[in-house]
Amino acid sequence: MTSQSKAAPGDADANQAPGEPPAPGVVDRLADGLFQLVLSPFVEIGALFSVLWQTLVQAVRPPYRVRLLLASAEFIGVGSIFLVSLTAFFIGAVLSLQLVDGFRDFGAQSQTGAVVGLGMARELAPVFTALMVSSRAGSAITTELGSMRVSSQIDALVTMAVNPIQYLVVPRVLAGLITVPILTLVFDVVGMFGAYLVGVHLMGLDPGVFMERMRWLVDWDDVRQGLIKAAIFGFTIALVACRQGFHASGGAAGVGQATNRSVVQNAIAILALDYVVTAVVIGQGL
């Protein structure tokens, strides 16, 4: 009591209980916050690579959980077909609409099919498919694993001598790796259908020219470039989503924050990886 009455106003130790460590001051808290801000990206990357390493190790170790892989593939792949198709149709349609209108100014509207096909195969299909899968399946994976974490279901797996990375993460990551390229092919086909429908039936392009120009410019290498990207995106989406869910903490609010981080990190990762992969593929001439 005596020490409290003598303390100056604003003194951090004024309300300090005897025996407790002194509360940090404003400068200390600011420095700590700044330190955390600088450190957090490295912590995130470290945790992601730790999960990646464990996933690769567990992926080659038996037992091979084919049933879980198929269930994950059904959830990520089959469950995303409608959303991906709908997105593809409208992307193709609006692209065709814009290109016909733009190309008409200099009489190049016959190139619409070729440009839509090239853009779709190399960029739009893998990137939009990945963004859709991340929004639908990635967020759901984080929420599911996060709920399992905060309700001790992952701990229960450990106590029953079942490796949670092998049981929960490996099937989902492999499913992402396999299904996103397939969804990208679906995007290619449906997107081109949307572009053809608008370009030919709405904007009056010649169907033969539309298809012929597309065949002339787009070849298998372009589609393959998109599929390579899609495989990398699919793997990354599932890995990031699993990592966030796997390490969620803090109850329902913590799961919500983990899901938020998962969606944001996946969107950034997809766009950044798109540039990196494109630079590598073009640079290497793959």
Next chain:
Amino acid sequence: MGQASTPVETPEARADAVQIRIQDLHKSYGTHEVLKGLSFDIRRGKVNHIIGPSGSGKTVLMRQLVRLESPDSGQILVDGVDWATLHGLTLDRMRIKFGMVFQMSALFDSMTVFENVAFPLVEHTSMSKQEIRERVMDRLGILGVAAAANKSPAELSGGMQKRVAVARALVRE
């Protein structure tokens, strides 16, 4: 009183009877020390209770016992083997000797009650489907939740969930 009624044992026989030995266990979270040099023995075939006020470290102790966490210092000996020295398959072999019921039951949402209880048998035994069915229904019957076998955990009350969790912990011999 307890000491007076305990039969006289040789040191060797006493050591054999100890299944789990906790020695000078310490565990802290940040500056908060939860376990402060805890030591005791758990004898084979005996029922032990760990009682204490809320926040005294009972759950923390259980998490060290099944090695969901590692202690800062001290030893946990299970059948004379130091937990800390076990890794990989040897750790798994030791772990499946334990059955644990979590505070929140920790039943798998994506499975039915039957699948939850059958899970340890499916994962770690070569029992046939029929044998698994019989064992699981037997355990569920003992705990009075056999009628809920095909329900999902979310459809059960908290008490029923806890009984299913007990069945899952006891389903292995």
